[in-house]
Structures are given as C-alpha cells and as structure tokens.
Amino acid sequence: MADVRGAPSTAAQPGAPGKKALPATLTTRARPIALAWACAAVILLWSGLDLAVAAGGAAAPDAIDAAIARYHEMLDEGNPAELDEQRGEQLWKTAAGPAHATLERCDLGRGPGVVKGAYAELPRLFADTGRVQDLESRLITCLTTLQGIPESEVVAKPFSTDSARSDIEALVAYVAGQSRGVTMQVPLHDAKEKEAYALGERLFFYRAGPYDFSCASCHSSSGSRIRLQDLPNLATTAGAQRAYTSWPAYRVSQGLFRSFQWRLNDCFRQQRFPEPVYASDATIALTMFIAANANGARYNGPGIKR
Amino acid sequence: MGDPMKIKATLQDGVTEVKILMRHPMETGLRKDESGALVPAWFITEVSAIHGDRVVLRAQFGTSVSRNPYLAFRFKGGQPGDRVTVSWVDSKGDRRSDEAAIG
Amino acid sequence: MVGGVLAPTALYAADPALDARFKQLLQHDFRARGGAGMDRLEQDSVQKICTDTRDRPQPAQREDLQKEQQALIRWPADGQFLGDWRAGEKVAQDGRGMTWADLPGAAGGGGCYGCHQISPQEIAFGTIGPSLLQLGRKRGNSLQMQRYVYGHIYNAKAYNVCSYMPRFGLSHALSEQQIKDLVALLLDPDSPVNR
Numbered sequence: 377m378a379d380v381r382g383a384p385s386t387a388a389q390p391g392a393p394g395k396k397a398l399p400a401t402l403t404t405r406a407r408p409i410a411l412a413w414a415c416a417a418v419i420l421l422w423s424g425l426d427l428a429v430a431a432g433g434a435a436a437p438d439a440i441d442a443a444i445a446r447y448h449e450m451l452d453e454g455n456p457a458e459l460d461e462q463r464g465e466q467l468w469k470t471a472a473g474p475a476h477a478t479l480e481r482c483d484l485g486r487g488p489g490v491v492k493g494a495y496a497e498l499p500r501l502f503a504d505t506g507r508v509q510d511l512e513s514r515l516i517t518c519l520t521t522l523q524g525i526p527e528s529e530v531v532a533k534p535f536s537t538d539s540a541r542s543d544i545e546a547l548v549a550y551v552a553g554q555s556r557g558v559t560m561q562v563p564l565h566d567a568k569e570k571e572a573y574a575l576g577e578r579l580f581f582y583r584a585g586p587y588d589f590s591c592a593s594c595h596s597s598s599g600s601r602i603r604l605q606d607l608p609n610l611a612t613t614a615g616a617q618r619a620y621t622s623w624p625a626y627r628v629s630q631g632l633f634r635s636f637q638w639r640l641n642d643c644f645r646q647q648r649f650p651e652p653v654y655a656s657d658a659t660i661a662l663t664m665f666i667a668a669n670a671n672g673a674r675y676n677g678p679g680i681k682r
Numbered sequence: 683m684g685d686p687m688k689i690k691a692t693l694q695d696g697v698t699e700v701k702i703l704m705r706h707p708m709e710t711g712l713r714k715d716e717s718g719a720l721v722p723a724w725f726i727t728e729v730s731a732i733h734g735d736r737v738v739l740r741a742q743f744g745t746s747v748s749r750n751p752y753l754a755f756r757f758k759g760g761q762p763g764d765r766v767t768v769s770w771v772d773s774k775g776d777r778r779s780d781e782a783a784i785g
Numbered sequence: 786m787v788g789g790v791l792a793p794t795a796l797y798a799a800d801p802a803l804d805a806r807f808k809q810l811l812q813h814d815f816r817a818r819g820g821a822g823m824d825r826l827e828q829d830s831v832q833k834i835c836t837d838t839r840d841r842p843q844p845a846q847r848e849d850l851q852k853e854q855q856a857l858i859r860w861p862a863d864g865q866f867l868g869d870w871r872a873g874e875k876v877a878q879d880g881r882g883m884t885w886a887d888l889p890g891a892a893g894g895g896g897c898y899g900c901h902q903i904s905p906q907e908i909a910f911g912t913i914g915p916s917l918l919q920l921g922r923k924r925g926n927s928l929q930m931q932r933y934v935y936g937h938i939y940n941a942k943a944y945n946v947c948s949y950m951p952r953f954g955l956s957h958a959l960s961e962q963q964i965k966d967l968v969a970l971l972l973d974p975d976s977p978v979n980r
Contacts, residue, residue: 440908454752458688459705538707538715571803578807581839583832585825586883586956588942590836593949594913602899602911631707631749648883650825651818658814 444604447682457549457626457678460633464550467543473523482518484511484551495555496675499664501566508572510663512637513655515547534654535641536632548624548635555675560621562668569664572657576665579658580610589647591662605682616669622679629682636663684770684778691766691784698760698784700731700739702753702768710745725773729753732767733760743770760784820889831942840947847946854943858936859954861961866931866968870978873970876963877903883958895938895959895967900950903970904977913949921972921979934968 468479468491484494485502499510505517512534519530536542564570583590594602595610609615624635640659644652652659685705692699704726711723723745731739738757760766762784769779817823831850834842842850875894882893898907900914924930937944939954953959959967970976 453754454701454703456703456705456750456752458703459685459750462686462688538721571806574800574803575807575810578803579810581836582811582828583836584828585821586958587951588832588835589949589951592840597913600912602913604909607913628748645884645886648821648825650815650821650823651885653814653816656814658810661810 440604441606444606455626455678455680457553457624457633457680460546460549460626461553461678462550464546464548464553467547468550473519473525475522475524477522477524479518479522479547481522482515484514491551491554493555493558495552495677496558496560497562499569499572499660499667500563501568507657508568508660508664510636510655510660510667511548511551512544512635513660515544515551516655519544531654535634535638538631545624545633545635545638549633549678552624552675552677556677558675560617560667560671560673560675562664562671564668572661572664573668575658576661576663579662580665585648587648589649591643591647593647610666610669613669613672616666617673620666620670621673621676622681624677625679625681627681633678684772684776687768687770687778687780689766689768689780689782691760691782693760693762693784697756697758698733698766699754699756700766700768700782702729702731704729704751704753704770704778706750706770706772708745708747708749708751712745723773726751726770727773729768729770731755731769733757733764738766819885820883820887821885831946835947838947842946850946851943854940854946854952855936857955858939858943859961860932861935861965866928866935866965867926867973868962868965868967868969870966870969870973870976872963873966873968873976874904876959876966877970878907883956892960893958895953895963897967906977917971917978919979921974921976926972926974931968931972934971935964938964938967 468482471478481488483489483502483504484491485497485500486492486494495511498514499508501508502514502517507513509517516527516530519525520527530544533540534542534544536545564573580591580595583593592611594600594607595615597607598609598612598615600607608619610619623639624633626632627634637655637659640662641652641654644650687705688703690701706726707724708726709721709724711720713721715721725745726743726747729739729741729743730737739755741753743751764784765781766784767779767781769777771777811826812823815823815826828836831854834846834850838846877895877897879894880896880899881887882891887893897903898910900911902910902912902916902918905918920934921930937950938959940952941948941950942952951958954961954964971978973979
C-alpha cells in the first residue's frame with residue numbers, strides 16, 4: 377500500500393493517464409482519503425507498468441491495457457465529434473448547390489429523408505443505382521442528384537485538413553450519430569450484397585506491396601497491438617463489433633473528425649499499397665465485410681480515438 | 683465570430699454542472715504545417731461564464747490547452763430554465779458567446 | 786459461424802467469376818500515387834501462395850518457397866554483419882518510408898518497434914512479433930547467429946515463408962548498412978537490448 381501523503385499534485389491531462397489532482401490537505405477527512413486511495417491505485421498501476429516493462433519478457437499486458445483504457449475514459453467526455461454532428465445536421469438541412477435543394481429527400485436505405493438508424497444498415501444494395509453502397513458513396517449520390525453538385529467537385533477533397541474542412545465528413549458525423557444505440561443489421565440478402573462481402577473478404581486477405589501486407593497482417597489475430605495501439609481482429613465477430621461500432625471518430629492526435637473511408641485510405645497507405653479510389657466498389661466491399669461481421673452489436677459512434 | 687459552442691447545464695442537489703465543448707484550432711505557434719512553415723499562434727485567451735448577474739467562472743486559457751477544448755465546472759445555485767452564458771475571447775480578438783438553459 | 790470466428794467463404798480456386806471481378810476491382814479502384822505504383826498489386830510467388838492458403842501452405846510448398854527466398858538474399862560483400870547499435874536504434878524507431886506520402890528513394894526506417902519489443906527503455910512497442918529483448922544474451926552473438934539475424938531482416942520469408950515480417954532487404958526498404966546496424970542493436974553485448 378503506497379503512502380501518498382505529500383505526493384506531488386498534478387492536474388489530470390489527456391494523454392497522461394492516471395495522475396489526479398490532490399487537495400492541499402490530505403489526511404484524516406473521508407473525501408481526501410478516498411481520493412488518496414484512488415491515487416494510490418493509479419500510482420501503483422503506473423509503477424506496476426514500469427516494473428513490468430523493466431522485467432521485460434511478457435510485460436504485464438494488463439497494466440498497459442488498463443492505462444490505455446483509463447486514457448480512453450478520460451477522452452470520452454466532451455467528444456468534439458459532437459461539433460461535427462452539429463455542422464453535418466446544418467449541411468443536411470440547408471439548401472445548396474445549383475438545384476438549391478436540401479438533402480432532406482436523400483434515401484440512405486430506410487426511405488427518403490429517414491436518417492435515424494440508417495448507418496446501422498449500411499452498406500446495402502440501392503435499387504436506384506443498382507449498386508451496393510456505403511454511407512459516403514450514398515452521400516455522393518445525394519449531393520449530385522439532389523443538389524446538382526458535379527461529382528468531381530464532391531470528391532475533390534473528401535478528407536479534412538487543418539485549413540480546409542470536408543463537408544462530407546461532417547455529413548458522415550451527423551448521419552452516424554443518428555444511429556447511436558441502434559443494433560447493427562447490415563443486410564446480406566441480395567446476391568450483390570453477398571458478392572460485395574466475398575470481394576471484401578478477398579481484399580482483406582490479399583497480401584501485396586513491398587511489405588507483403590494484407591489487412592489480415594495486422595487485423596486477423598486477437599490480443600496484439602502495433603506500438604501502443606490495440607489491433608482489433610476484424611475476422612472475428614467480437615473484434616469487428618468492437619472496432620466498427622467506434623468509427624467514424626474524432627482523432628485527438630489530428631484534431632480532426634475522420635470517416636471510415638479515411639480509415640481505409642490511411643490503412644492502405646501504411647500497407648504501402650497504391651491509393652484506393654474514394655468511395656469506390658473496392659472500399660465499399662471491404663466496408664461490407666467488416667460491417668456485416670459487426671452485425672448484432674449496438675452502434676456506439678461517433679467515437680473518439682487517440 | 684467563432685464557431686458555436688456546445689453547452690450542457692444540469693442541476694443536481696443545488697449544484698449546477700456546466701459542460702462546454704468549444705471549437706477552436708488552439709494553435710500554439712510552435713507547430714509546423716505540411717510544408718514546414720510555422721503555423722501562427724491562435725488560441726483562446728479568456729473564458730467566462732455568467733449566471734444571471736453573477737460571473738460564475740473566469741478562466742485564462744493559453745497554449746497548453748488542446749484543440750477543441752472541453753471544459754466542465756460546477757457552481758452552487760441555479761434553477762431549471764435559468765440561462766448560463768459562456769463567452770470566449772481569442773488572441774486575434776475574435777469572440778464567441780453562447781448560452782444554454784439549465785435542465 | 787462457430788465460436789465467434791467466421792468460417793472463410795469458399796476459397797479462390799472455386800469461383801472464376803468472382804476471381805475475374807476481384808481482378809477488375811483491383812485494377813479499377815486503385816491508383817498510383819507518389820512512389821506507390823500499380824505494380825505493387827501484382828503478387829509474387831510468396832504473396833500468392835500465402836494469400837491463397839491463408840498463410841498455411843502445404844509443407845512441400847513451404848520448403849520450395851523458403852529455398853527460393855533464401856537464394857535471393859544478398860549477403861554483405863565484406864562478410865561483416867555487425868554495425869553500430871546506436872544507429873540501429875534509430876532505424877528501429879523510424880517507421881517512415883515506402884508509402885505514397887514518402888519521397889520515392891528517400892531513406893526510411895524499419896519500424897521495428899511497431900511489432901517488437903527491443904530495447905528495455907522503449908515501452909511503446911508492439912506485440913505482433915516476438916520480444917527481442919536480450920536476444921544477444923540468450924542466443925549468443927557468434928558469426929553464425931549474426932548471419933542468421935542479418936538474413937532474417939533481409940528476407941524473413943526465407944526462414945518462415947508466410948511470416949508477417951516484411952522483406953526489408955529484398956524490397957530495398959533498408960540498406961545493407963541499416964541492416965548491419967540492426968544486427969548490432971540485437972546482438973552487440975553493449976547494446977541496451979543485452980545489458
């Protein structure tokens with residue numbers, strides 16, 4: 377049991393898990409003691425972490441995992457993704473483009489204008505385009521057909537940068553947020569939907585490039601991580617459920633909201649592949665594979681990540 | 683006029699808890715962009731919150747506060763329906779003010 | 786679905802129509818960018834067999850491929866394998882290089898900490914590959930061991946054909962000197978890995 381009397385007081389900061397602020401007087405009163413116990417536990421955890429690593433070998437994965445989990449807990453309050461959801465809702469309801477129309481007639485699979493629950497059922501086959509589409513390709517359909525914006529303009533800069541924010545990413549945040557708490561039920565009824573799943577699975581396991589990487593190289597075993605980033609096993613139901621239901625998400629390290637298409641793009645970049653075309657059939661197929669694997673889970677997004 | 687804040691104010695046992703999510707780049711002036719050039723400093727310098735005729739919070743922000751700051755604080759008092767107004771000023775002199783009703 | 790693990794759908798040989806559609810997808814839905822050309826999507830023998838067998842090749846396939854890969858290793862002309870461990874630590878820390886965002890031909894690193902624990906001071910290490918802590922101390926640093934480590938970094942597939950480890954020498958991701966520096970990081974008795 378560690379004696380935390382006189383321990384230095386440090387304010388809680390994101391990215392520095394474990395250190396809590398201590399009141400100046402800290403001994404016999406009930407509340408300060410409860411805080412002291414909490415601090416002791418956290419300091420023990422942190423020093424346990426150091427000890428475990430110094431010992432080397434099978435370094436206590438639980439200690440590191442627990443510290444990472446606390447960091448996530450601290451991030452969960454006040455997710456800036458909510459600001460993107462707000463902006464997306466405004467874009468949805470504001471008339472724009474040469475047709476001067478809103479997106480309120482956009483059909484995301486549950487009927488024109490029905491946004492609630494739509495993300496939990498994507499990707500799916502759409503009768504009007506005859507294609508299996510994910511959210512982002514469907515937004516392209518609506519932005520072009522309802523608002524008359526040329527496709528080249530819509531897909532020109534799909535991912536936000538510090539200086540230029542992407543409207544599509546805000547719309548993704550809004551639509552995804554409207555499926556919060558809804559159970560994932562991506563359909564695999566039509567032959568095209570099944571084909572998309574099978575193609576996505578192939579792409580998932582396709583080893584190529586100078587590093588011989590496939591998605592599976594990182595994402596087909598349970599319990600491993602790259603640096604300190606846990607890697608979900610997307611080839612299992614449990615792994616896919618945990619991972620898919622936390623995207624799209626606000627990325628703290630980038631200070632930006634990121635969509636699932638962005639996640640796929642950045643994965644392919646790190647796989648040393650050539651670049652996937654934004655919202656193309658290949659990316660939709662891969663999304664179908666992972667999203668359908670996540671069926672049955674409650675959608676928790678938009679999330680917040682390191 | 684900066685981007686709108688998201689404010690939630692809830693009353694419990696005579697104490698109002700206010701949670702604020704601000705949208706601001708909070709550039710420290712030390713960061714380099716993709717081309718290697720220094721991104722100029724631009725950050726919120728002051729935040730204040732008013733309930734009725736009372737200033738319930740005054741904070742000095744600086745470069746150690748991260749992008750899109752989240753701030754939560756509590757004050758004694760408040761009634762459901764009362765307005766809490768939160769305002770900030772930044773280093774360029776830009777301002778933002780938003781309000782929420784205590785729920 | 787059994788026990789939460791999804792059974793693989795019918796494998797590749799069985800469906801030529803799906804095969805053709807998949808090839809079309811690759812050609813149509815990817816594009817070259819920076820140093821990452823479309824040729825990167827063409828599979829060599831290792832990539833094809835490991836993909837088709839989901840990294841579980843038949844013993845005979847494994848033997849043949851490993852022999853083939855072993856022959857592709859370019860050993861250092863001077864017969865020396867030990868470089869400078871301090872430089873090696875930098876190579877192990879640096880995960881850049883070979884992506885479409887990197888300058889083609891620019892020097893990069895091995896990104897070794899992405900998958901491995903190496904030096905005890907670095908706690909931000911991955912667990913995809915085995916821990917390399919104390920490697921020199923455990924396995925010695927004989928010339929034979931140095932050669933093995935060099936060969937493994939140059940072409941991991943020569944030793945374990947469907948390994949997830951990239952072929953750093955063969956792909957020119959790392960130079961001869963960089964690989965020597967990594968060997969030193971792992972085997973030099975003065976390296977923090979072995980102290």
